[in-house]
Amino acid sequence: MRLDKTEISLGLIALGCVLFGFVSPGWLIFLLTIALAKALVVQGVVMQMRSGLVSFGQGLFYCIGGYTVGMGGQFFGIHDAVAALSLGMFVAIIIAMLLGLLLTRYREIFFAMLSLAFSMILFGILVKSQELGSTDGFNVHDWTLFGWAPEAGAGSQYTVFTMTVVSGLIVAVLIHRYTKAGIGVICEAVRENEVRVEYLGLSPRWLLYGNYVAAAAVSALGGGLTALATGHVDPEMAYWTTSGEFVFIALLGGLGHVAAPFIAAIVFSFVRTYAIEFVPHTWQMILGFTLLAVIIFLPKGLWSLVSREKTGERA
Amino acid sequence: MTCILETRSLNKEFGAVIAAKDLNVQIHKGEVVGVIGSNGAGKTTFINMVTGYLKPTRGEILFNGKSIMGHSPRAITRAGMARSFQVAQLFPEMTVLDNLIVALAAAESARPSFLSPLRSDARIARAEEVLKEFGVANYRDSMVTAVPQGARKLVDIAMALIGNPQMLLLDEPTSGVSMDEKTGLMDTVMNAVRQHGVTVLFVEHDMDVVERYVSRVLAFYSGEIIADGKPAAVLADQQVRDLVTGHRPTIKQGNGAS
Numbered sequence: 001m002r003l004d005k006t007e008i009s010l011g012l013i014a015l016g017c018v019l020f021g022f023v024s025p026g027w028l029i030f031l032l033t034i035a036l037a038k039a040l041v042v043q044g045v046v047m048q049m050r051s052g053l054v055s056f057g058q059g060l061f062y063c064i065g066g067y068t069v070g071m072g073g074q075f076f077g078i079h080d081a082v083a084a085l086s087l088g089m090f091v092a093i094i095i096a097m098l099l100g101l102l103l104t105r106y107r108e109i110f111f112a113m114l115s116l117a118f119s120m121i122l123f124g125i126l127v128k129s130q131e132l133g134s135t136d137g138f139n140v141h142d143w144t145l146f147g148w149a150p151e152a153g154a155g156s157q158y159t160v161f162t163m164t165v166v167s168g169l170i171v172a173v174l175i176h177r178y179t180k181a182g183i184g185v186i187c188e189a190v191r192e193n194e195v196r197v198e199y200l201g202l203s204p205r206w207l208l209y210g211n212y213v214a215a216a217a218v219s220a221l222g223g224g225l226t227a228l229a230t231g232h233v234d235p236e237m238a239y240w241t242t243s244g245e246f247v248f249i250a251l252l253g254g255l256g257h258v259a260a261p262f263i264a265a266i267v268f269s270f271v272r273t274y275a276i277e278f279v280p281h282t283w284q285m286i287l288g289f290t291l292l293a294v295i296i297f298l299p300k301g302l303w304s305l306v307s308r309e310k311t312g313e314r315a
Numbered sequence: 316m317t318c319i320l321e322t323r324s325l326n327k328e329f330g331a332v333i334a335a336k337d338l339n340v341q342i343h344k345g346e347v348v349g350v351i352g353s354n355g356a357g358k359t360t361f362i363n364m365v366t367g368y369l370k371p372t373r374g375e376i377l378f379n380g381k382s383i384m385g386h387s388p389r390a391i392t393r394a395g396m397a398r399s400f401q402v403a404q405l406f407p408e409m410t411v412l413d414n415l416i417v418a419l420a421a422a423e424s425a426r427p428s429f430l431s432p433l434r435s436d437a438r439i440a441r442a443e444e445v446l447k448e449f450g451v452a453n454y455r456d457s458m459v460t461a462v463p464q465g466a467r468k469l470v471d472i473a474m475a476l477i478g479n480p481q482m483l484l485l486d487e488p489t490s491g492v493s494m495d496e497k498t499g500l501m502d503t504v505m506n507a508v509r510q511h512g513v514t515v516l517f518v519e520h521d522m523d524v525v526e527r528y529v530s531r532v533l534a535f536y537s538g539e540i541i542a543d544g545k546p547a548a549v550l551a552d553q554q555v556r557d558l559v560t561g562h563r564p565t566i567k568q569g570n571g572a573s
Protein backbone atom coordinates (compact mmCIF):
# COMPACT_ATOMS: atom_id res chain seq x y z
CA MET A 1 0.00 0.00 0.00
CA ARG A 2 1.61 3.25 -1.17
CA LEU A 3 1.05 6.30 1.02
CA ASP A 4 0.79 9.75 -0.50
CA LYS A 5 2.03 13.02 0.97
CA THR A 6 -1.22 13.76 2.84
CA GLU A 7 -1.28 10.30 4.39
CA ILE A 8 2.34 10.55 5.51
CA SER A 9 1.64 14.01 6.99
CA LEU A 10 -1.41 12.67 8.81
CA GLY A 11 0.67 9.79 10.18
CA LEU A 12 3.37 12.15 11.45
CA ILE A 13 0.81 14.46 13.06
CA ALA A 14 -0.84 11.46 14.76
CA LEU A 15 2.55 10.33 16.06
CA GLY A 16 3.19 13.86 17.30
CA CYS A 17 -0.18 13.86 19.08
CA VAL A 18 0.55 10.54 20.82
CA LEU A 19 3.95 11.81 21.99
CA PHE A 20 2.41 15.13 23.01
CA GLY A 21 -0.01 13.15 25.18
CA PHE A 22 2.90 12.02 27.39
CA VAL A 23 3.74 15.57 28.45
CA SER A 24 0.26 17.11 28.44
CA PRO A 25 -1.86 17.79 31.48
CA GLY A 26 -4.90 15.58 32.00
CA TRP A 27 -7.42 18.34 31.23
CA LEU A 28 -5.82 18.96 27.83
CA ILE A 29 -5.73 15.26 26.95
CA PHE A 30 -9.41 14.98 27.84
CA LEU A 31 -10.32 18.06 25.83
CA LEU A 32 -8.39 16.79 22.80
CA THR A 33 -9.91 13.32 23.10
CA ILE A 34 -13.45 14.69 23.03
CA ALA A 35 -12.57 17.09 20.20
CA LEU A 36 -11.05 14.33 18.06
CA ALA A 37 -13.92 11.93 18.79
CA LYS A 38 -16.40 14.61 17.73
CA ALA A 39 -14.30 15.27 14.65
CA LEU A 40 -15.00 11.68 13.61
CA VAL A 41 -18.72 12.39 13.78
CA VAL A 42 -18.12 15.57 11.80
CA GLN A 43 -16.28 13.52 9.17
CA GLY A 44 -19.60 11.73 8.65
CA VAL A 45 -21.40 15.06 8.29
CA VAL A 46 -18.78 16.30 5.82
CA MET A 47 -18.98 13.11 3.74
CA GLN A 48 -22.66 13.82 3.24
CA MET A 49 -22.15 17.53 2.64
CA ARG A 50 -19.80 16.66 -0.21
CA SER A 51 -22.66 14.80 -1.84
CA GLY A 52 -24.99 17.76 -1.31
CA LEU A 53 -26.84 16.53 1.78
CA VAL A 54 -26.74 18.23 5.17
CA SER A 55 -27.54 15.91 8.06
CA PHE A 56 -29.05 17.64 11.07
CA GLY A 57 -29.39 14.27 12.74
CA GLN A 58 -25.87 12.84 12.88
CA GLY A 59 -26.31 12.78 16.65
CA LEU A 60 -28.35 9.64 16.02
CA PHE A 61 -25.27 7.62 15.12
CA TYR A 62 -23.10 9.39 17.68
CA CYS A 63 -25.62 8.28 20.30
CA ILE A 64 -25.92 4.75 18.89
CA GLY A 65 -22.12 4.38 19.05
CA GLY A 66 -22.02 5.68 22.62
CA TYR A 67 -24.98 3.70 23.92
CA THR A 68 -23.80 0.47 22.27
CA VAL A 69 -20.44 0.78 24.03
CA GLY A 70 -22.21 1.55 27.32
CA MET A 71 -24.82 -1.18 26.97
CA GLY A 72 -22.23 -3.70 25.80
CA GLY A 73 -20.43 -3.40 29.13
CA GLN A 74 -23.58 -2.95 31.22
CA PHE A 75 -25.78 -5.71 29.86
CA PHE A 76 -23.78 -8.03 27.62
CA GLY A 77 -20.41 -8.32 29.31
CA ILE A 78 -18.49 -6.79 26.41
CA HIS A 79 -15.65 -5.00 28.17
CA ASP A 80 -13.09 -4.99 25.41
CA ALA A 81 -12.95 -1.46 23.97
CA VAL A 82 -12.21 -2.54 20.39
CA ALA A 83 -15.03 -5.11 20.43
CA ALA A 84 -17.46 -2.57 21.90
CA LEU A 85 -16.49 0.11 19.37
CA SER A 86 -16.80 -2.39 16.51
CA LEU A 87 -20.22 -3.45 17.79
CA GLY A 88 -21.28 0.22 17.91
CA MET A 89 -20.24 0.67 14.30
CA PHE A 90 -22.00 -2.54 13.30
CA VAL A 91 -25.28 -1.48 14.96
CA ALA A 92 -25.01 1.96 13.31
CA ILE A 93 -24.46 0.34 9.91
CA ILE A 94 -27.53 -1.87 10.31
CA ILE A 95 -29.72 1.06 11.38
CA ALA A 96 -28.30 3.29 8.64
CA MET A 97 -29.03 0.57 6.08
CA LEU A 98 -32.67 0.63 7.13
CA LEU A 99 -33.10 4.40 7.50
CA GLY A 100 -31.06 5.09 4.38
CA LEU A 101 -33.70 3.34 2.26
CA LEU A 102 -36.09 6.15 3.14
CA LEU A 103 -33.73 9.08 3.67
CA THR A 104 -31.89 8.81 0.36
CA ARG A 105 -35.17 9.47 -1.44
CA TYR A 106 -35.05 13.02 -0.11
CA ARG A 107 -32.84 16.01 -0.77
CA GLU A 108 -32.05 19.41 0.71
CA ILE A 109 -34.21 20.56 3.66
CA PHE A 110 -36.35 17.40 3.56
CA PHE A 111 -33.30 15.20 4.11
CA ALA A 112 -32.04 17.53 6.83
CA MET A 113 -35.34 17.54 8.71
CA LEU A 114 -35.96 13.80 8.32
CA SER A 115 -32.50 12.96 9.62
CA LEU A 116 -33.20 15.28 12.57
CA ALA A 117 -36.55 13.59 13.15
CA PHE A 118 -34.97 10.13 13.48
CA SER A 119 -32.40 11.48 15.89
CA MET A 120 -35.13 13.05 18.04
CA ILE A 121 -37.12 9.80 17.99
CA LEU A 122 -34.13 8.04 19.54
CA PHE A 123 -33.81 10.88 22.06
CA GLY A 124 -37.49 10.42 22.98
CA ILE A 125 -37.10 6.64 23.37
CA LEU A 126 -34.02 7.02 25.59
CA VAL A 127 -35.66 9.66 27.77
CA LYS A 128 -38.56 7.29 28.39
CA SER A 129 -36.32 4.25 29.08
CA GLN A 130 -35.93 3.91 32.84
CA GLU A 131 -33.64 0.88 32.36
CA LEU A 132 -31.20 3.11 30.48
CA GLY A 133 -31.27 5.85 33.07
CA SER A 134 -33.84 8.06 31.37
CA THR A 135 -32.58 11.68 31.07
CA ASP A 136 -29.56 10.94 33.33
CA GLY A 137 -28.20 8.15 31.13
CA PHE A 138 -25.80 5.70 32.75
CA ASN A 139 -22.10 5.14 33.41
CA VAL A 140 -19.90 3.09 31.13
CA HIS A 141 -18.26 0.08 32.79
CA ASP A 142 -14.50 -0.15 33.14
CA TRP A 143 -13.10 -1.44 29.91
CA THR A 144 -10.06 -3.38 28.74
CA LEU A 145 -7.93 -3.36 25.63
CA PHE A 146 -7.18 -6.86 24.30
CA GLY A 147 -7.34 -8.15 27.89
CA TRP A 148 -5.19 -5.37 29.37
CA ALA A 149 -6.93 -3.09 31.86
CA PRO A 150 -5.47 0.42 31.95
CA GLU A 151 -5.21 1.91 35.42
CA ALA A 152 -8.07 4.19 36.29
CA GLY A 153 -7.52 7.92 35.93
CA ALA A 154 -4.56 9.18 33.91
CA GLY A 155 -3.68 5.75 32.46
CA SER A 156 -7.17 5.18 31.17
CA GLN A 157 -7.39 8.75 29.87
CA TYR A 158 -4.14 8.46 27.95
CA THR A 159 -5.12 5.08 26.52
CA VAL A 160 -8.44 6.33 25.19
CA PHE A 161 -6.65 9.42 23.82
CA THR A 162 -4.21 7.19 21.95
CA MET A 163 -7.07 5.02 20.69
CA THR A 164 -8.86 8.14 19.45
CA VAL A 165 -5.76 9.42 17.68
CA VAL A 166 -5.16 6.03 16.03
CA SER A 167 -8.84 5.73 15.05
CA GLY A 168 -8.73 9.28 13.72
CA LEU A 169 -5.65 8.46 11.65
CA ILE A 170 -7.19 5.30 10.18
CA VAL A 171 -10.48 7.05 9.39
CA ALA A 172 -8.68 10.08 7.94
CA VAL A 173 -6.58 7.91 5.60
CA LEU A 174 -9.64 5.91 4.52
CA ILE A 175 -11.72 9.05 3.94
CA HIS A 176 -8.83 10.69 2.09
CA ARG A 177 -8.76 7.69 -0.25
CA TYR A 178 -12.55 7.58 -0.41
CA THR A 179 -12.80 11.20 -1.56
CA LYS A 180 -10.38 10.48 -4.40
CA ALA A 181 -11.93 7.12 -5.25
CA GLY A 182 -14.75 6.48 -7.68
CA ILE A 183 -17.59 6.71 -5.17
CA GLY A 184 -16.18 9.80 -3.43
CA VAL A 185 -15.78 11.82 -6.62
CA ILE A 186 -19.06 10.60 -8.09
CA CYS A 187 -20.89 11.56 -4.88
CA GLU A 188 -19.59 15.10 -5.46
CA ALA A 189 -20.83 14.80 -9.02
CA VAL A 190 -24.27 13.89 -7.64
CA ARG A 191 -24.24 17.16 -5.69
CA GLU A 192 -23.40 19.09 -8.86
CA ASN A 193 -25.69 17.38 -11.35
CA GLU A 194 -27.79 14.41 -10.37
CA VAL A 195 -29.48 14.18 -13.79
CA ARG A 196 -26.15 13.76 -15.57
CA VAL A 197 -25.03 11.06 -13.12
CA GLU A 198 -28.24 9.14 -13.85
CA TYR A 199 -27.61 9.47 -17.60
CA LEU A 200 -24.10 8.15 -17.17
CA GLY A 201 -25.69 4.90 -16.07
CA LEU A 202 -25.33 5.28 -12.30
CA SER A 203 -27.90 5.44 -9.54
CA PRO A 204 -27.50 8.65 -7.51
CA ARG A 205 -29.74 7.20 -4.84
CA TRP A 206 -27.60 4.11 -4.25
CA LEU A 207 -24.44 6.20 -4.27
CA LEU A 208 -25.92 8.43 -1.58
CA TYR A 209 -27.07 5.34 0.28
CA GLY A 210 -23.54 3.90 0.38
CA ASN A 211 -22.23 7.27 1.49
CA TYR A 212 -24.88 7.56 4.22
CA VAL A 213 -24.06 4.13 5.65
CA ALA A 214 -20.30 4.79 5.61
CA ALA A 215 -20.88 8.17 7.33
CA ALA A 216 -23.00 6.46 10.01
CA ALA A 217 -20.22 3.97 10.80
CA VAL A 218 -17.62 6.74 11.21
CA SER A 219 -19.96 8.79 13.40
CA ALA A 220 -20.74 5.81 15.63
CA LEU A 221 -17.02 5.31 16.17
CA GLY A 222 -16.84 8.91 17.40
CA GLY A 223 -19.76 8.29 19.75
CA GLY A 224 -18.19 5.12 21.14
CA LEU A 225 -14.86 6.84 21.81
CA THR A 226 -16.67 9.71 23.54
CA ALA A 227 -18.44 7.19 25.80
CA LEU A 228 -15.10 5.57 26.70
CA ALA A 229 -13.50 8.96 27.38
CA THR A 230 -16.29 10.42 29.50
CA GLY A 231 -17.37 7.14 31.08
CA HIS A 232 -20.96 8.18 30.69
CA VAL A 233 -23.72 8.26 28.08
CA ASP A 234 -27.01 10.17 28.13
CA PRO A 235 -29.82 11.00 25.69
CA GLU A 236 -28.32 14.46 24.98
CA MET A 237 -26.06 12.65 22.53
CA ALA A 238 -29.07 12.33 20.20
CA TYR A 239 -30.51 15.77 20.93
CA TRP A 240 -30.81 18.26 18.09
CA THR A 241 -28.34 20.72 19.61
CA THR A 242 -25.67 18.00 19.54
CA SER A 243 -26.34 17.38 15.84
CA GLY A 244 -26.29 21.15 15.29
CA GLU A 245 -22.88 21.28 16.92
CA PHE A 246 -21.54 18.78 14.37
CA VAL A 247 -22.87 20.89 11.49
CA PHE A 248 -21.33 23.96 13.16
CA ILE A 249 -17.92 22.27 13.32
CA ALA A 250 -18.25 21.06 9.71
CA LEU A 251 -18.90 24.63 8.53
CA LEU A 252 -16.09 25.94 10.71
CA GLY A 253 -13.58 23.56 9.10
CA GLY A 254 -14.89 23.50 5.56
CA LEU A 255 -14.98 20.66 3.07
CA GLY A 256 -11.57 21.28 1.55
CA HIS A 257 -9.52 18.56 3.25
CA VAL A 258 -9.84 15.52 5.45
CA ALA A 259 -7.88 17.30 8.19
CA ALA A 260 -10.35 20.23 8.32
CA PRO A 261 -12.88 18.60 10.72
CA PHE A 262 -10.08 17.73 13.18
CA ILE A 263 -8.75 21.29 13.17
CA ALA A 264 -12.25 22.75 13.45
CA ALA A 265 -13.23 20.41 16.31
CA ILE A 266 -10.13 21.37 18.28
CA VAL A 267 -10.69 25.10 17.65
CA PHE A 268 -14.36 24.71 18.59
CA SER A 269 -13.51 22.90 21.84
CA PHE A 270 -10.99 25.56 22.86
CA VAL A 271 -13.27 28.47 21.97
CA ARG A 272 -16.14 26.90 23.87
CA THR A 273 -14.04 25.92 26.90
CA TYR A 274 -12.53 29.39 27.24
CA ALA A 275 -15.82 31.15 26.46
CA ILE A 276 -17.52 29.20 29.26
CA GLU A 277 -14.58 29.97 31.56
CA PHE A 278 -14.49 33.71 30.95
CA VAL A 279 -18.07 34.61 29.95
CA PRO A 280 -20.18 31.81 31.43
CA HIS A 281 -23.50 33.49 30.68
CA THR A 282 -22.85 34.47 27.09
CA TRP A 283 -20.59 31.73 25.78
CA GLN A 284 -23.15 30.76 23.10
CA MET A 285 -22.89 34.31 21.77
CA ILE A 286 -19.11 33.93 21.44
CA LEU A 287 -19.63 30.73 19.42
CA GLY A 288 -22.23 32.50 17.29
CA PHE A 289 -19.86 35.36 16.52
CA THR A 290 -17.09 32.88 15.73
CA LEU A 291 -19.28 31.10 13.17
CA LEU A 292 -20.46 34.43 11.76
CA ALA A 293 -16.86 35.59 11.32
CA VAL A 294 -15.91 32.33 9.61
CA ILE A 295 -18.88 32.47 7.24
CA ILE A 296 -18.17 36.10 6.30
CA PHE A 297 -14.39 36.06 6.09
CA LEU A 298 -13.66 32.39 5.39
CA PRO A 299 -16.70 31.01 3.54
CA LYS A 300 -14.80 27.84 2.76
CA GLY A 301 -13.93 27.32 6.41
CA LEU A 302 -10.72 27.39 8.41
CA TRP A 303 -9.06 25.05 5.94
CA SER A 304 -9.08 27.83 3.35
CA LEU A 305 -6.41 29.56 5.47
CA VAL A 306 -4.13 26.57 4.85
CA SER A 307 -5.05 26.15 1.19
CA ARG A 308 -4.52 29.90 0.52
CA GLU A 309 -1.10 29.62 2.09
CA LYS A 310 -0.32 26.62 -0.11
CA THR A 311 -1.48 28.22 -3.35
CA GLY A 312 0.01 31.61 -2.50
CA GLU A 313 -3.39 33.35 -2.61
CA ARG A 314 -3.97 36.46 -0.57
CA ALA A 315 -7.12 37.19 1.33
CA MET B 316 -30.86 -2.95 -42.10
CA THR B 317 -31.34 -4.05 -38.49
CA CYS B 318 -33.74 -2.00 -36.44
CA ILE B 319 -32.09 -0.64 -33.29
CA LEU B 320 -34.93 1.49 -31.89
CA GLU B 321 -38.62 1.01 -32.45
CA THR B 322 -41.62 2.72 -30.94
CA ARG B 323 -45.13 1.32 -31.33
CA SER B 324 -48.18 3.53 -30.85
CA LEU B 325 -46.31 5.68 -28.35
CA ASN B 326 -48.54 8.19 -26.60
CA LYS B 327 -47.93 10.79 -23.94
CA GLU B 328 -50.65 12.88 -22.37
CA PHE B 329 -50.22 15.63 -19.79
CA GLY B 330 -53.80 15.95 -18.62
CA ALA B 331 -55.73 17.25 -21.60
CA VAL B 332 -52.58 18.04 -23.56
CA ILE B 333 -51.46 15.36 -25.98
CA ALA B 334 -47.69 15.67 -26.31
CA ALA B 335 -47.20 12.49 -28.36
CA LYS B 336 -49.82 10.70 -30.42
CA ASP B 337 -49.37 7.21 -31.86
CA LEU B 338 -45.70 7.54 -32.64
CA ASN B 339 -44.53 4.61 -34.74
CA VAL B 340 -40.84 4.96 -35.49
CA GLN B 341 -38.15 2.54 -36.61
CA ILE B 342 -34.53 3.65 -36.46
CA HIS B 343 -32.00 1.39 -38.15
CA LYS B 344 -28.41 0.75 -37.18
CA GLY B 345 -26.00 3.29 -38.64
CA GLU B 346 -28.66 5.86 -39.54
CA VAL B 347 -28.31 9.54 -38.74
CA VAL B 348 -31.83 10.78 -38.18
CA GLY B 349 -32.85 14.40 -37.70
CA VAL B 350 -35.96 15.31 -35.74
CA ILE B 351 -37.52 18.65 -36.67
CA GLY B 352 -40.58 20.52 -35.51
CA SER B 353 -41.64 23.80 -34.03
CA ASN B 354 -41.60 24.44 -30.27
CA GLY B 355 -44.07 22.18 -28.48
CA ALA B 356 -44.25 19.73 -31.39
CA GLY B 357 -43.21 16.82 -29.17
CA LYS B 358 -39.56 16.32 -30.18
CA THR B 359 -38.04 16.51 -26.72
CA THR B 360 -40.98 14.58 -25.25
CA PHE B 361 -40.14 11.80 -27.71
CA ILE B 362 -36.48 11.78 -26.68
CA ASN B 363 -37.40 11.96 -22.99
CA MET B 364 -39.71 8.95 -23.34
CA VAL B 365 -37.19 6.90 -25.26
CA THR B 366 -34.44 7.61 -22.72
CA GLY B 367 -36.62 6.84 -19.70
CA TYR B 368 -37.01 10.37 -18.37
CA LEU B 369 -40.77 10.42 -19.07
CA LYS B 370 -43.10 7.47 -18.75
CA PRO B 371 -45.31 7.06 -21.85
CA THR B 372 -49.06 6.96 -21.28
CA ARG B 373 -49.41 4.09 -23.77
CA GLY B 374 -47.36 2.24 -26.33
CA GLU B 375 -44.14 0.32 -26.48
CA ILE B 376 -40.45 1.11 -26.91
CA LEU B 377 -38.03 -1.55 -28.12
CA PHE B 378 -34.26 -1.17 -28.09
CA ASN B 379 -32.39 -3.90 -29.97
CA GLY B 380 -35.66 -5.84 -30.04
CA LYS B 381 -36.15 -5.76 -26.26
CA SER B 382 -38.74 -3.67 -24.46
CA ILE B 383 -37.31 -0.81 -22.41
CA MET B 384 -40.69 0.44 -21.23
CA GLY B 385 -40.54 1.53 -17.60
CA HIS B 386 -36.75 1.22 -17.47
CA SER B 387 -34.80 3.92 -15.62
CA PRO B 388 -32.57 6.33 -17.56
CA ARG B 389 -29.51 4.59 -16.09
CA ALA B 390 -30.71 1.16 -17.19
CA ILE B 391 -31.32 2.49 -20.70
CA THR B 392 -27.88 4.12 -20.73
CA ARG B 393 -26.33 0.84 -19.64
CA ALA B 394 -28.25 -0.96 -22.40
CA GLY B 395 -26.35 1.22 -24.90
CA MET B 396 -28.42 4.35 -25.51
CA ALA B 397 -26.74 7.60 -24.44
CA ARG B 398 -27.96 11.16 -24.74
CA SER B 399 -26.84 14.75 -24.58
CA PHE B 400 -28.96 17.70 -23.52
CA GLN B 401 -30.30 20.96 -24.91
CA VAL B 402 -28.48 22.71 -22.07
CA ALA B 403 -25.16 20.93 -21.54
CA GLN B 404 -25.38 18.83 -18.37
CA LEU B 405 -21.93 18.89 -16.85
CA PHE B 406 -20.32 18.98 -13.42
CA PRO B 407 -19.58 22.70 -13.11
CA GLU B 408 -17.18 22.54 -10.17
CA MET B 409 -14.93 20.04 -11.92
CA THR B 410 -12.42 20.46 -14.71
CA VAL B 411 -13.26 19.35 -18.23
CA LEU B 412 -10.87 16.40 -17.85
CA ASP B 413 -12.51 15.31 -14.60
CA ASN B 414 -15.96 15.48 -16.22
CA LEU B 415 -14.78 12.98 -18.81
CA ILE B 416 -13.03 10.80 -16.24
CA VAL B 417 -16.25 10.57 -14.21
CA ALA B 418 -18.15 9.61 -17.38
CA LEU B 419 -15.53 7.01 -18.25
CA ALA B 420 -15.53 5.49 -14.75
CA ALA B 421 -19.34 5.34 -14.85
CA ALA B 422 -19.20 3.56 -18.19
CA GLU B 423 -16.72 1.02 -16.85
CA SER B 424 -18.74 -0.02 -13.82
CA ALA B 425 -22.12 0.63 -12.24
CA ARG B 426 -20.47 0.19 -8.82
CA PRO B 427 -17.71 2.75 -8.35
CA SER B 428 -14.80 1.72 -6.17
CA PHE B 429 -14.67 2.81 -2.51
CA LEU B 430 -10.89 3.07 -2.33
CA SER B 431 -9.15 2.92 -5.76
CA PRO B 432 -8.41 6.38 -7.17
CA LEU B 433 -10.73 7.61 -9.89
CA ARG B 434 -7.94 9.38 -11.72
CA SER B 435 -5.93 6.40 -12.97
CA ASP B 436 -3.30 6.83 -15.71
CA ALA B 437 -5.36 4.73 -18.12
CA ARG B 438 -8.49 6.85 -17.60
CA ILE B 439 -6.57 10.11 -17.93
CA ALA B 440 -5.02 8.90 -21.20
CA ARG B 441 -8.40 7.82 -22.61
CA ALA B 442 -10.09 11.05 -21.54
CA GLU B 443 -7.30 13.11 -23.15
CA GLU B 444 -7.72 11.11 -26.35
CA VAL B 445 -11.45 11.92 -26.44
CA LEU B 446 -10.78 15.60 -25.66
CA LYS B 447 -8.45 15.71 -28.68
CA GLU B 448 -11.01 13.91 -30.83
CA PHE B 449 -13.57 16.58 -29.94
CA GLY B 450 -11.11 19.46 -30.35
CA VAL B 451 -11.40 20.66 -26.76
CA ALA B 452 -8.02 19.48 -25.45
CA ASN B 453 -7.01 23.10 -24.77
CA TYR B 454 -9.73 23.26 -22.08
CA ARG B 455 -8.41 20.12 -20.34
CA ASP B 456 -7.75 21.76 -16.97
CA SER B 457 -10.35 24.54 -17.19
CA MET B 458 -13.33 24.54 -14.87
CA VAL B 459 -16.47 23.88 -16.88
CA THR B 460 -17.89 27.28 -15.94
CA ALA B 461 -14.95 28.97 -17.67
CA VAL B 462 -15.46 27.15 -20.97
CA PRO B 463 -17.38 28.69 -23.93
CA GLN B 464 -20.86 27.41 -24.75
CA GLY B 465 -19.79 25.56 -27.92
CA ALA B 466 -17.03 23.71 -26.08
CA ARG B 467 -19.45 22.82 -23.28
CA LYS B 468 -21.78 21.25 -25.82
CA LEU B 469 -18.89 19.22 -27.19
CA VAL B 470 -17.88 18.07 -23.70
CA ASP B 471 -21.51 17.09 -23.02
CA ILE B 472 -21.61 14.98 -26.19
CA ALA B 473 -18.14 13.56 -25.52
CA MET B 474 -19.35 12.40 -22.10
CA ALA B 475 -22.25 10.61 -23.73
CA LEU B 476 -20.00 9.00 -26.34
CA ILE B 477 -17.09 7.97 -24.10
CA GLY B 478 -19.00 4.91 -22.88
CA ASN B 479 -19.19 3.55 -26.47
CA PRO B 480 -22.99 3.53 -26.78
CA GLN B 481 -24.74 1.89 -29.73
CA MET B 482 -27.09 4.82 -30.13
CA LEU B 483 -26.73 8.51 -29.35
CA LEU B 484 -29.61 10.95 -28.92
CA LEU B 485 -28.67 14.61 -29.18
CA ASP B 486 -31.18 17.22 -28.05
CA GLU B 487 -30.51 20.37 -30.06
CA PRO B 488 -26.72 20.02 -30.21
CA THR B 489 -26.27 23.45 -31.81
CA SER B 490 -28.66 25.45 -29.61
CA GLY B 491 -26.96 28.38 -27.91
CA VAL B 492 -24.01 28.09 -30.27
CA SER B 493 -23.11 30.94 -32.62
CA MET B 494 -23.79 30.57 -36.36
CA ASP B 495 -20.03 30.48 -37.05
CA GLU B 496 -19.45 27.65 -34.58
CA LYS B 497 -22.36 25.44 -35.66
CA THR B 498 -20.72 23.78 -38.66
CA GLY B 499 -17.44 23.22 -36.84
CA LEU B 500 -19.27 21.70 -33.88
CA MET B 501 -21.37 19.39 -36.02
CA ASP B 502 -18.38 18.35 -38.16
CA THR B 503 -16.50 17.40 -35.00
CA VAL B 504 -19.46 15.49 -33.55
CA MET B 505 -20.28 13.65 -36.78
CA ASN B 506 -16.63 12.65 -37.33
CA ALA B 507 -16.51 11.19 -33.82
CA VAL B 508 -19.83 9.45 -34.31
CA ARG B 509 -18.70 7.88 -37.60
CA GLN B 510 -15.51 6.60 -35.99
CA HIS B 511 -17.49 4.96 -33.20
CA GLY B 512 -20.09 3.56 -35.63
CA VAL B 513 -22.95 4.94 -33.56
CA THR B 514 -26.56 5.36 -34.68
CA VAL B 515 -27.62 8.97 -34.14
CA LEU B 516 -30.93 10.70 -33.65
CA PHE B 517 -30.84 14.41 -33.11
CA VAL B 518 -33.33 17.19 -32.60
CA GLU B 519 -32.47 20.31 -34.55
CA HIS B 520 -34.05 23.64 -35.45
CA ASP B 521 -31.47 24.73 -38.00
CA MET B 522 -32.56 23.29 -41.36
CA ASP B 523 -29.13 23.87 -42.90
CA VAL B 524 -27.63 21.61 -40.23
CA VAL B 525 -30.35 19.02 -40.86
CA GLU B 526 -29.84 19.01 -44.63
CA ARG B 527 -26.11 18.74 -44.27
CA TYR B 528 -25.76 15.93 -41.75
CA VAL B 529 -28.73 13.59 -41.68
CA SER B 530 -29.74 10.65 -43.85
CA ARG B 531 -33.37 10.79 -42.76
CA VAL B 532 -35.75 13.33 -41.25
CA LEU B 533 -38.73 12.92 -38.91
CA ALA B 534 -40.97 16.00 -38.91
CA PHE B 535 -43.09 16.48 -35.78
CA TYR B 536 -46.18 18.63 -35.45
CA SER B 537 -48.53 18.75 -32.50
CA GLY B 538 -47.30 15.43 -31.10
CA GLU B 539 -47.53 13.56 -34.41
CA ILE B 540 -45.07 12.61 -37.11
CA ILE B 541 -46.26 14.33 -40.27
CA ALA B 542 -43.37 13.34 -42.53
CA ASP B 543 -40.61 10.73 -42.52
CA GLY B 544 -38.03 10.30 -45.28
CA LYS B 545 -34.96 11.67 -47.05
CA PRO B 546 -34.11 15.26 -46.07
CA ALA B 547 -34.71 16.73 -49.54
CA ALA B 548 -38.14 15.12 -49.78
CA VAL B 549 -39.28 15.97 -46.25
CA LEU B 550 -38.07 19.57 -46.39
CA ALA B 551 -39.81 20.05 -49.74
CA ASP B 552 -43.06 18.57 -48.44
CA GLN B 553 -45.82 21.18 -48.53
CA GLN B 554 -47.24 20.23 -45.12
CA VAL B 555 -43.78 20.42 -43.55
CA ARG B 556 -43.23 23.81 -45.20
CA ASP B 557 -46.57 25.04 -43.89
CA LEU B 558 -46.34 23.69 -40.36
CA VAL B 559 -42.68 23.20 -39.51
CA THR B 560 -40.06 25.00 -41.53
CA GLY B 561 -42.22 27.85 -42.84
CA HIS B 562 -41.92 29.36 -46.30
CA ARG B 563 -38.48 30.80 -46.75
CA PRO B 564 -38.68 34.07 -48.64
CA THR B 565 -37.05 33.98 -52.07
CA ILE B 566 -34.35 36.59 -52.29
CA LYS B 567 -34.07 38.14 -55.71
CA GLN B 568 -30.57 39.28 -56.49
CA GLY B 569 -29.99 42.74 -57.89
CA ASN B 570 -33.14 44.71 -57.15
CA GLY B 571 -32.79 44.75 -53.38
CA ALA B 572 -36.34 43.52 -52.90
CA SER B 573 -37.29 40.29 -51.17
